[in-house]
Amino acid sequence: MAQEFSVVTQSMVGVTITSSANTFGSERRFPKDITIADLKGKLVLLTGADVGSMKLELYTNENKLVCPIDNDNALLGSYPIDDGMRLHVIDPNAKLGEFEDVSKVEKFELSAEEYAKRGDSVRAFKERNKMGRFREITPEEKQRQEEEQRVKEEQDKAAVEAMKIGDRCEVSVPGQPARRGCVKYAGLTEFNSGYWVGVQYDEPVGKNNGSVKGKQYFQCPDKYGGFVKPENVQVGDFPEEGFEDMEDDEM
Structure with missing residues (x-):
């Protein structure tokens, strides 16, 4: 009776994601049975690229182009992809680093006086619960601290x-x-x-x-x-x- 053999491949693949819009990369794992269309939807969140104009390219870990990934209906595993490869996302409408320029982000600023008036801040919580610098020190505790400080200074003086x-x-x-x-x-x-x-x-x-x-x-x-x-x-x-x-x- 002939023995049957089957080839088992990994169901997940780990790749580095790079983008024409970012100067950094990130490592992610994807199932090989995901469609390219669904993969692009996930890559939007990672790179900020527009899914409508997004193009994908597959590179080896030695930065050699393997092939474009251009069939939205195909499965990721249908391409010669393996752990350690790089998946490059191209968005023709994006500029390199445009999502990293924090100068374009409107900053929320609050003055010390306005912050002190808020009742939902960490400062207000500590003040209500007498924590940190708002903790009330009893006369006995203050006297004990002063005595400990005095003894410490006398010990330091004797040492020097x-x-x-x-x-x-x-x-x-x-x-x-x-x-x-x-x-x-x-x-x-x-x-x-x-x-x-x-x-x-x-x-x-x-x-x-x-x-x-x-x-x-x-x-x-x-x-x-x-x-x-x-x-x-x-x-x-x-x-x-x-x-x-x-x-x-x-x-």
């Missing part, structure tokens, strides 16, 4: 007073790798409240040359300086990391 200019240190800021350097400044600053430590890093991983907002707190090469809070600075025996250390690690 224990440091000496030239001390080797390691800076560990949350979310960043540890960086080594030396202490070049420790104390109050004009650019922000509280106590700060000025560090000259061993590598150009800083943000300045020891100067912030026009005031020079210490001297160092550009991009080697930075200011961090005292709790992120540990003073100790932190030798400069260099090529010798790397060679030792490889031995």
Whole structure:
């Protein structure tokens, strides 16, 4: 008895859609049993092209033209289309980028005063529910916050007073790798409240040359300086990391 065989092909195909009206493309999947007429209807929403004048071309992923897709009654799968190919939409009446020019879009603008008067805004919701900056702070909570701030400032002051200019240190800021350097400044600053430590890093991983907002707190090469809070600075025996250390690690 002869055994029957059948060829099974994918029912969906993934292609890149480009258009003569847009400078960008998008990836979409379509069923192979969709008619070209129905496909054009979907492409109107993607490209803004006019379905009445729309023309389609099929390209390989190497940008070589395979064939035009010009029979509205045919099925998409009747054309030699495969995953990764490009389907180019041509609209003779469209200009390249005309749907991307946001300068032609009328913008809705609302002044701060008008926004504050609205009762359906996020601001109004937060104000009604005492959330965020509209939250009422009790006298006890305010006193607790002030006490925590005072203790924090005393701890920072003690930390910077224990440091000496030239001390080797390691800076560990949350979310960043540890960086080594030396202490070049420790104390109050004009650019922000509280106590700060000025560090000259061993590598150009800083943000300045020891100067912030026009005031020079210490001297160092550009991009080697930075200011961090005292709790992120540990003073100790932190030798400069260099090529010798790397060679030792490889031995």
